[in-house]
Amino acid sequence: xxxxxxxxxxxxxxxxxxxxxxxxxxxxxxxxxxxxxxxxxxxxxxxxxxxxxxxxxxxxxxxxxxxxxxxxxxxxxxxxxxxxxxxxxxxxxxxxxxxxxxxxxxxxxxxxxxxxxxxxxxxxxxxxxxxxxxxxxxxxxxxxxxxxxxxxxxxxxxxxxxxxxxxx
Amino acid sequence: xxxxxxxxxxxxxxxxxxxxxxxxxxxxxxxxxxxxxxxxxxxxxxxxxxxxxxxxxxxxxxxxxxxxxxxxxxxxxxxxxxxxxxxxxxxxxxxxxxxxxxxxxxxxxxxxxxxxxxxxxxxxxxxxxxxxxxxxxxxxxxxxxxxxxxxxxxxxxxxxxxxxxxxxxxxxxxxxxx
Numbered sequence: 045x046x047x048x049x050x051x052x053x054x055x056x057x058x059x060x061x062x063x064x065x066x067x068x069x070x071x072x073x074x075x076x077x078x079x080x081x082x083x084x085x086x087x088x089x090x091x092x093x094x095x096x097x098x099x100x101x102x103x104x105x106x107x108x109x110x111x112x113x114x115x116x117x118x119x120x121x122x123x124x125x126x127x128x129x130x131x132x133x134x135x136x137x138x139x140x141x142x143x144x145x146x147x148x149x150x151x152x153x154x155x156x157x158x159x160x161x162x163x164x165x166x167x168x169x170x171x172x173x174x175x176x177x178x179x180x181x182x183x184x185x186x187x188x189x190x191x192x193x194x195x196x197x198x199x200x201x202x203x204x205x206x207x208x209x210x211x212x
Numbered sequence: 213x214x215x216x217x218x219x220x221x222x223x224x225x226x227x228x229x230x231x232x233x234x235x236x237x238x239x240x241x242x243x244x245x246x247x248x249x250x251x252x253x254x255x256x257x258x259x260x261x262x263x264x265x266x267x268x269x270x271x272x273x274x275x276x277x278x279x280x281x282x283x284x285x286x287x288x289x290x291x292x293x294x295x296x297x298x299x300x301x302x303x304x305x306x307x308x309x310x311x312x313x314x315x316x317x318x319x320x321x322x323x324x325x326x327x328x329x330x331x332x333x334x335x336x337x338x339x340x341x342x343x344x345x346x347x348x349x350x351x352x353x354x355x356x357x358x359x360x361x362x363x364x365x366x367x368x369x370x371x372x373x374x375x376x377x378x379x380x381x382x383x384x385x386x387x388x389x390x
Contacts, residue, residue, distance in 0.1 A: 079388070080388075090240040090241065090242065091240065092235055092239050092240055094234075094235060101234070101235055102235070103235035103236075103237075103239065103240065105237060105240050105242060112324075113325075114324060114325050115324060115325025115326060115327060115389060116321050116322065116323045116324045116325060116327060117323075117325065117326070117327040117386075117389070118325065118389065119321075120260065120263070120264075120318060120321065121264060123260055124257075124260045124261055124263070124264040127257060128257070128260075129256060129257035129260075130257060133237070133242070135237070137235065193388070193389070194387070
């Protein structure tokens with residue numbers, strides 16, 4: 045009887061977990077150089093979020109070769125620089141207090157795996173379940189050799205902006 | 213008493229189970245290990261690097277060609293300097309073209325941006341760079357023999373100028389890009 049009760053308890057716990065899937069999402073990077081600013085976007089973004097008890101955990105993945113800018117030659121150069129065959133995915137994961145789900149303008153920790161190296165950033169979100177978010181990636185911290193134009197390298201900090209909508 | 217404890221536990225478990233860090237890529241429908249997922253452009257990383265390296269050489273040679281072409285243009289006239297600069301321009305131009313044409317090509321990439329005009333302009337400067345040296349050679353040969361050149365041969369300067377303009381514009385389009 046006790047074991048049955050315990051089993052029911054565990055089952056109930058997993059049933060009560062809320063699972064969210066990323067329904068619509070896009071990620072846009074902005075590369076800045078002294079002479080010009082370039083944007084590239086991807087809509088091939090997948091994500092899942094599970095809220096159990098008092099905390100939520102999320103995982104988002106974007107294919108490196110899915111980013112498109114205004115110049116196809118630049119996109120191919122990006123694949124070379126980012127070793128896209130070896131590191132085809134950019135993943136963002138982390139967890140946060142479930143209470144933040146109802147709040148606006150929250151900041152959560154995001155562990156970003158990019159170019160084979162993981163680093164933690166602060167992810168700023170308008171709302172957790174839908175809206176806009178942004179984080180600033182440090183290229184050199186991920187071992188990315190910055191491309192240059194007329195011997196001047198692009199800026200090391202690359203903001204990535206997200207548009208997203210999670211559905212339960 | 214024991215049952216009361218378990219009922220209490222039953223209420224506690226759902227509220228205290230925290231997100232356990234268990235989400236995996238397979239939960240997103242990404243089954244293969246990341247390293248097994250090759251880009252879908254039909255070009256390997258080795259080929260991408262080779263392409264990148266060849267196009268860097270193409271860029272460097274192109275800018276050198278532009279410099280020598282400029283010198284050839286300003287040394288125009290009946291002198292040996294113009295002839296040698298013209299020959300050098302031609303050799304450098306075809307070397308530049310070789311590195312572009314033989315670089316590995318990705319499959320299924322729709323070209324966008326400056327590269328489109330960079331390639332379109334080749335349809336202008338390539339014929340010019342075929343004709344200009346031939347016409348220059350004929351012009352000099354006729355001049356040395358004291359013969360009058362035909363109207364087409366006299367267009368050497370114009371054709372070389374058009375080729376130079378298209379080539380300079382093509383180079384500029386790629387130099388302002390990264």
